[in-house]
Amino acid sequence: MCLAIPGKITGFFIENGMKMAKVSFSGVIKTVCTEWVPEAKIGDYVISHAGTAISLLDPKEAEETLSLLDEIN
Amino acid sequence: MKYIDEYRDPDLVRKLAVKIAGSIKRKWSIMEICGGQTHAIMKYNLPELLPPEITLIHGPGCPVCVTPLEKIDKALVLASSEGTILASFGDMMRVPGSSSDLLKAKAEGADVRIVYSPLDALKIAISNPDRNVVFFAIGFETTAPANALALIQAARLELTNFFLLSSHVLVPPAIHTILSSDDTLIDGLLAPGHVCTVTGYGDYIDLANKFNLPISVTGFEPIDILHGILTTVQMLESGLHEVKNCYSRSVNSKGNLHALKAMYDAFEVCDRQWRGIGLIPGSGLAIRDKYSAFDAEKHFPINNMISKEPEICIAGEVLRGISRPSDCPAFGISCTPEHPLGAPMVSSEGACAAYYHYKLLH
Numbered sequence: 001m002c003l004a005i006p007g008k009i010t011g012f013f014i015e016n017g018m019k020m021a022k023v024s025f026s027g028v029i030k031t032v033c034t035e036w037v038p039e040a041k042i043g044d045y046v047i048s049h050a051g052t053a054i055s056l057l058d059p060k061e062a063e064e065t066l067s068l069l070d071e072i073n
Numbered sequence: 074m075k076y077i078d079e080y081r082d083p084d085l086v087r088k089l090a091v092k093i094a095g096s097i098k099r100k101w102s103i104m105e106i107c108g109g110q111t112h113a114i115m116k117y118n119l120p121e122l123l124p125p126e127i128t129l130i131h132g133p134g135c136p137v138c139v140t141p142l143e144k145i146d147k148a149l150v151l152a153s154s155e156g157t158i159l160a161s162f163g164d165m166m167r168v169p170g171s172s173s174d175l176l177k178a179k180a181e182g183a184d185v186r187i188v189y190s191p192l193d194a195l196k197i198a199i200s201n202p203d204r205n206v207v208f209f210a211i212g213f214e215t216t217a218p219a220n221a222l223a224l225i226q227a228a229r230l231e232l233t234n235f236f237l238l239s240s241h242v243l244v245p246p247a248i249h250t251i252l253s254s255d256d257t258l259i260d261g262l263l264a265p266g267h268v269c270t271v272t273g274y275g276d277y278i279d280l281a282n283k284f285n286l287p288i289s290v291t292g293f294e295p296i297d298i299l300h301g302i303l304t305t306v307q308m309l310e311s312g313l314h315e316v317k318n319c320y321s322r323s324v325n326s327k328g329n330l331h332a333l334k335a336m337y338d339a340f341e342v343c344d345r346q347w348r349g350i351g352l353i354p355g356s357g358l359a360i361r362d363k364y365s366a367f368d369a370e371k372h373f374p375i376n377n378m379i380s381k382e383p384e385i386c387i388a389g390e391v392l393r394g395i396s397r398p399s400d401c402p403a404f405g406i407s408c409t410p411e412h413p414l415g416a417p418m419v420s421s422e423g424a425c426a427a428y429y430h431y432k433l434l435h
Contacts, residue, residue, distance in 0.1 A: 004215070004267050004293075005077065006074075006075070006076040006077065008075070016195075016199075016226060016230065017229070018222075018226070026074045026077070030189070033190075033192060033219075033222065035222070035331065036218070036329050036331035036332045036335070037329075037331075038331070045075065045076055047267065047270060047323050049215045049216055049218075049219060049267065050162070050189070050190050050191060050212070050215075050216045050219035050220070051189055051190020051191070051192050051193065051219060052190065052192075052218065052219040052222060052332075054215065054218070054267070054270050054271050054329050054332055055270045055323045055324075055329060057076055057322050057323060058321070058322050058323075059322075061321040061322045062076060062322035064321075065300070065319070065321060065322065066079060069085060069088075069089065069296065069300060070085065072088060072089065072092050073088075073092075
């Protein structure tokens with residue numbers, strides 16, 4: 001259950017009064033609730049658990065971590 | 074795919090492994106708390122890349138593994154009840170109860186449905202108004218908010234046929250118990266990145282201060298795990314006892330406040346039994362009284378059950394990081410993923426399953 005992978009938001013819709021999204025996980029499309037990442041937009045990447053997005057991935061932080069690790073020698 | 078491929082880059086993996094080897098002067102034991110991390114460690118054969126001074130100890134972070142036997146026996150009774158649909162995450166299907174498992178119950182005619190999300194279980198309840206639908210709601214802080222959301226939605230939609238069989242656990246109190254034990258071998262910790270995504274890492278700062286050990290909040294790809302190990306080793310070698318966030322693309326210090334709000338609206342902290350470990354004070358989440366109409370244990374006569382563990386299984390020692398799966402006399406012989414004696418052999422986050430699937434492979 002903690003095995004979440006990032007997925008890319010491809011569209012939004014409302015279901016039973018909740019904000020939902022279609023999210024592509026390496027090409028597999030799943031429905032994910034996005035109530036807890038209200039700032040999410042189409043094209044953003046989310047970490048989703050049990051059908052609910054728990055974070056919006058931060059591209060700036062991701063880039064900074066990778067460049068920090070890349071400078072290691 | 075973005076956010077995956079770059080964190081599996083073999084050149085960067087080798088570079089990090091060399092850096093770790095160059096940074097270490099003494100022997101250190103580091104526990105990765107989350108079973109998802111254990112699986113990544115075994116899948117990518119990371120121990121082979123690490124210097125011999127590092128021992129990785131596998132933690133209790135597998136919600137399926139620590140769900141009490143008694144809850145599984147209750148799920149089995151509910152699954153076999155007339156007019157009831159039991160919905161569960163797929164991981165729970167093969168976990169052995171005292172005398173059966175959900176997959177066998179399904180084969181024998183019980184209406185057990187595998188769902189990917191608790192919201193799918195809610196949909197089953199909406200489309201089957203004449204049947205009771207019980208969702209087997211297990212999980213750590215990662216999954217508890219989603220289970221809470223299903224509960225809150227069920228109340229909002231005024232459903233009378235949706236129930237949770239709740240068995241939620243919290244990571245920090247369990248780590249506190251493991252670190253407090255006399256036989257602990259742990260010098261540093263990799264904190265679970267997705268739990269911290271929900272909760273933030275304030276509780277881990279308290280653990281680092283109390284037990285004087287460094288903690289790195291760590292993700293799940295090979296680069297993430299090596300980054301967490303390198304950061305922990307650097308802190309150990311310089312005598313630092315801090316929490317560093319190595320998974321900042323997903324984790325911030327405060328967590329996801331929306332998810333936490335839902336979780337604590339539906340649930341309150343309670344004492345909880347952990348399979349293989351025992352009772353840990355303040356380590357669980359119970360359904361709040363205002364939602365008690367949705368609590369399967371209050372609605373159905375399933376209490377006062379007697380459950381019994383198989384004697385040979387050493388899952389408890391594995392979950393506390395005292396023994397390795399391969400130390401067990403049953404490992405790979407009388408206990409396999411097809412015929413498991415204990416939960417860690419079943420789950421996609423269980424240490425025994427990780428050893429079985431990957432260790433032999435390597």
